[in-house]
Amino acid sequence: MTKNQIHEWHERIEDGRKQYIRAYWNSRAWEFQLAHPDGEKWMPMEPTQERWLELRDLLFRKYQRKKLPWKYVEHLDKQLEKLGIKPDDATGEK
Numbered sequence: 001m002t003k004n005q006i007h008e009w010h011e012r013i014e015d016g017r018k019q020y021i022r023a024y025w026n027s028r029a030w031e032f033q034l035a036h037p038d039g040e041k042w043m044p045m046e047p048t049q050e051r052w053l054e055l056r057d058l059l060f061r062k063y064q065r066k067k068l069p070w071k072y073v074e075h076l077d078k079q080l081e082k083l084g085i086k087p088d089d090a091t092g093e094k
Contacts, residue, residue, distance in 0.1 A: 005072075007058055021045075023055045030055070030079070049085050056080060056087045 005025040010018045022033040022042060032051055033042040045051075056076055062068035080087060 009058055052080055052085050
């Protein structure tokens with residue numbers, strides 16, 4: 001993978017506000033960060049299995065729109081395999 005990739009998405013939390021999640025590839029490892037619109041800056045977070053699968057889904061959707069090469073999805077799949085996480089096979093094949 002190329003160095004310094006940033007992928008972001010958001011979700012609604014219980015009180016109706018958005019929270020933003022960022023996955024940052026620093027050329028060696030993924031770093032996950034979390035931010036709220038009223039917060040000052042991005043805070044580091046420990047990714048859960050759900051967050052890893054959300055990132056995988058995001059990369060796959062970017063691949064489908066021809067915004068990202070397939071090798072990035074494959075690279076993440078290998079990393080997920082090392083972590084013992086199986087992506088849903090609905091999006092699994094090229």
